Amino acid sequence: MLDVIPVSKNTTNNINNRQLIYQASTAILPLAIAVIPWGILCGSLAIKVGLSPLQAQLMSLFIFAGAAQLASLTLLGTSGALSSILSSTFIISSRHLLYSAVFREHVRNSSMMVRCSIAFFLTDEMFAVTCAYLERNKSFSYLYALSAGITFYLVWNCSTFVGIVAGQFIPNIEDLGLEFAIAATFIAIVTPSIKRFSTLMSVLASGISVCILSITGIEHALIIATCIGMATGFLTASKDKNNG
Amino acid sequence: MDNFGLVLLGMSCITFACRFLFFYKKLPFELGEKTKLALSYTAPSVLTAMWVPIVFLSYQHIEQSFFTSPFLIAGLLSILLSLKFKSTLLIVMVSMTLFITLQLTY
Numbered sequence: 549m550l551d552v553i554p555v556s557k558n559t560t561n562n563i564n565n566r567q568l569i570y571q572a573s574t575a576i577l578p579l580a581i582a583v584i585p586w587g588i589l590c591g592s593l594a595i596k597v598g599l600s601p602l603q604a605q606l607m608s609l610f611i612f613a614g615a616a617q618l619a620s621l622t623l624l625g626t627s628g629a630l631s632s633i634l635s636s637t638f639i640i641s642s643r644h645l646l647y648s649a650v651f652r653e654h655v656r657n658s659s660m661m662v663r664c665s666i667a668f669f670l671t672d673e674m675f676a677v678t679c680a681y682l683e684r685n686k687s688f689s690y691l692y693a694l695s696a697g698i699t700f701y702l703v704w705n706c707s708t709f710v711g712i713v714a715g716q717f718i719p720n721i722e723d724l725g726l727e728f729a730i731a732a733t734f735i736a737i738v739t740p741s742i743k744r745f746s747t748l749m750s751v752l753a754s755g756i757s758v759c760i761l762s763i764t765g766i767e768h769a770l771i772i773a774t775c776i777g778m779a780t781g782f783l784t785a786s787k788d789k790n791n792g
Numbered sequence: 793m794d795n796f797g798l799v800l801l802g803m804s805c806i807t808f809a810c811r812f813l814f815f816y817k818k819l820p821f822e823l824g825e826k827t828k829l830a831l832s833y834t835a836p837s838v839l840t841a842m843w844v845p846i847v848f849l850s851y852q853h854i855e856q857s858f859f860t861s862p863f864l865i866a867g868l869l870s871i872l873l874s875l876k877f878k879s880t881l882l883i884v885m886v887s888m889t890l891f892i893t894l895q896l897t898y
Contacts, residue, residue: 578881585888598810603796610804615842620803630795634802641810643838646831648814649823655815667812672835722894725854727846728863729884732870734843736883738836739874747836754837755844762845770841777837 565691572677572695579673580703582736583614585729587704590617591711592721594675597625601712608708612668616640618730619770634769639771645674654688662690669697672737744788750781803813843867 589606594604607617623633629653647670655663676699681692715721742748754777761769814823823831847867851858858864870887877883 578879582880582884599796603800606800607803610800611807613803613807616803616807619842620799624799630798630802633799634806637803638810640838640842641807643831643834644810645813646806646828646834648811649828651830652814656817663815664812668808670811672839682855700862707812724893725850725862725891727850728866729888731843731863731867732884732887733880734839735847735867735870736874738839738843739871740878741836749834750833751836751840754840758828758844759848760839762849768843770838773841774834774835777840778830778833779838780835781874782826785829 562612568689568691572681572692573699574679575677576696576699579676580700582729582733583700583704584707585726586614586618586716586733587707588615588711589722589726589730590621591708591713591717592771593618593621593625593711593716595712595715596722597617597621599624601716604712605705605708608705612671612704613637614704614730620726636768636771639774643672644670647672650675650679651665651688651693655684655690658690661766666690666693666697668693669701671697671700671725673700676737679734744785746784746788749784750777753777753780808876827847830839860898862891862898 582734590608591604594607597608611617619640620633621635623636629751648667651666651670655666658666674693677696678688678693711721738751742751754773758769758773758774761772764771813819848858849864850863851861854861854863856862866887869890871885873883873886
């Protein structure tokens, strides 16, 4: 009897785990499909700026940050300095600091291995679906977070690979306007996140200043505009309550 | 690309460090409320600073006027859709379809 119980418990656990993995992958799949054009663009642009196919794939395998990769490729294309590549990477990635701070209480007691894996697979999309799970079930599941993250990772790397191959055969693939998919994705992420007056102000400030800075040809437009947006949000936060 | 190794290593370390920092057990500091508040504006600000130039400034690269640019028209459609629908995939697919259609007709 004693032998049977743990076995049957294990089987239910296995089924539950399998369900959890299935749920996580299906939850993130639509978001993963939406970034396929972006992955293709990253792959083909890497080839265009002179990286070897292997180097292009290594970026997606190790860095796994679409926005930072794309910005760095643009800088590499204009032979930007290492320092400006790394500083823009930091600014673009700094939003992950917040995600990691939000997950801290849920993962701080997990093993080093689990914490490292969750950190590595932590993206905007994984954060979004894991937060939704957290809200529904009132508990954090590292299996759910990791399954979502790994699904996203696989799709991202496959689409980079497609871009690398296509970039070698189809000239000017970056003129197709694949970057529009990025704009649409970001709009779909940002708009629903505007729930406060101050967030609206930070988005407006960041958008208007990036236009002005880009038109006047000032360097580091992205970094400066982001900082202006953050400062505006922070400074208008006191108005939030008055505006509901 | 001579310093590609450095770029790859540096970028990998920075992205991983940002994602891992608060998973570190013996962190010598906790985030104050003000820092958390400031950080909560990072995602909307940085994402906006990236999509706005694509939608509003891409016309400069494609020999289209500002108002007839597929980037602008399809971008405005995705903004409208995002006010009404929550599905990222739906928004991307519908506005991408309009974008491609416009590009083909011009």
